[in-house]
Amino acid sequence: MLDIRTVAIAYAAHPVVHDFSLHLGEGQIGCLLGASGCGKTTVLRAIAGFEPVRAGEIHLGGERVAYERGMLSPEERRVGVVFQDYALFPHLTVAQNVAFGLRRLERRECAFRVEQMLELVGLSAMGARYPHELSGGQQQRVALARALAPAPRLMLMDEPFSNLDVTLRERLADEVRGILKQAGATAILVTHDQREAFAIADQVGVMAEGRLLQWDTPYALYHHPADRYVAGFVGEGALLPGTRLGDGRVRTELGTLRLDAARAPGDTDDVDVLIRPDALRLQADESAVQAEVVHRVFRGAEYLYTLQLPSGHHLLALAPSRDALEVGARTPVRLNVDTVCGFAAQ
Numbered sequence: 001m002l003d004i005r006t007v008a009i010a011y012a013a014h015p016v017v018h019d020f021s022l023h024l025g026e027g028q029i030g031c032l033l034g035a036s037g038c039g040k041t042t043v044l045r046a047i048a049g050f051e052p053v054r055a056g057e058i059h060l061g062g063e064r065v066a067y068e069r070g071m072l073s074p075e076e077r078r079v080g081v082v083f084q085d086y087a088l089f090p091h092l093t094v095a096q097n098v099a100f101g102l103r104r105l106e107r108r109e110c111a112f113r114v115e116q117m118l119e120l121v122g123l124s125a126m127g128a129r130y131p132h133e134l135s136g137g138q139q140q141r142v143a144l145a146r147a148l149a150p151a152p153r154l155m156l157m158d159e160p161f162s163n164l165d166v167t168l169r170e171r172l173a174d175e176v177r178g179i180l181k182q183a184g185a186t187a188i189l190v191t192h193d194q195r196e197a198f199a200i201a202d203q204v205g206v207m208a209e210g211r212l213l214q215w216d217t218p219y220a221l222y223h224h225p226a227d228r229y230v231a232g233f234v235g236e237g238a239l240l241p242g243t244r245l246g247d248g249r250v251r252t253e254l255g256t257l258r259l260d261a262a263r264a265p266g267d268t269d270d271v272d273v274l275i276r277p278d279a280l281r282l283q284a285d286e287s288a289v290q291a292e293v294v295h296r297v298f299r300g301a302e303y304l305y306t307l308q309l310p311s312g313h314h315l316l317a318l319a320p321s322r323d324a325l326e327v328g329a330r331t332p333v334r335l336n337v338d339t340v341c342g343f344a345a346q
């Protein structure tokens, strides 16, 4: 449905996005994730038709909509856009807002479509209200219904949850995922919140400085990051030095492990392996390596511990908060994985 091929985008003389390619299938939800200023919104604007491309091509549903010397207008692309601030019309009711993009439809057909959309987003009873009479989450769902009503080829959402309470975001992201899937929509959204990205998307792209570093499932991003930056940006964890043994294994302070074959760290013998907090078991048998708890953060069900190994290296570990360890306590630790990602040591 969406095919971006080696696209470059610039503002005047400033290149902002470089050599950017991705593919999103019909009915899939994609998400661009990255630090502030990395170019996420710029990519979204280019897909929508608000920004030209300097090189490469964008194809939507098999049709070329942007290339170096030309572009279709946003209307011609038939994309739906949901902005950060919802951009609802304050003087129109909820139903009139949703009907806004349906002016070409005959009246009865339009009313039917509005009803269908409000039902989809769970706001059937609110059609006669005005936006200011709704909560932030409800307004966001109206914006979604309005964008979905004309059945766009692609939905684009720029930080759709950023105005909402942090605790609500993950739940809403999951709810919106359900709505988009039920509507059979293909969508791409932008966020800097990885929990949100994981909750909503089938495919997530991590961007840094205008480049797409990895375009993958949330699971693969977490467990098989393409490089050190992605490893550090997505999820928690620490890098532990190791020495390659030449048979696809690596020796570390916590034992000998297999290296993830999909992420071979090149020719180097010195590698840093990625240890996620869920890969460590604390209070293991006494023969395991002894670590000291140097810090801990309460997470409710779990504590996130910072552990110091005898070498002085620090690791992060998650463990049930009921079996709490105090700062200063010593605990035997073991890895409960036998394959790890390794990156060339720096």
Ligand SMILES: Nc1ncnc2c1ncn2[C@@H]1O[C@H](COP(=O)(O)OP(=O)(O)OP(=O)(O)O)[C@@H](O)[C@H]1O
Pocket (backbone or CB within 6 Å): 011, 014, 016, 034, 035, 036, 037, 038, 039, 040, 041, 042, 043, 192
């Ligand atoms: N209209 C513009 N003119 C010139 N430079 C711009 C313009 N819009 C954005 N930029 C620059 O382009 C770069 C990418 O901006 P963009 O808004 O795409 O980043 P982002 O990843 O969406 O950031 P955020 O998460 O903060 O919204 C930034 O360095 C920004 O300063």
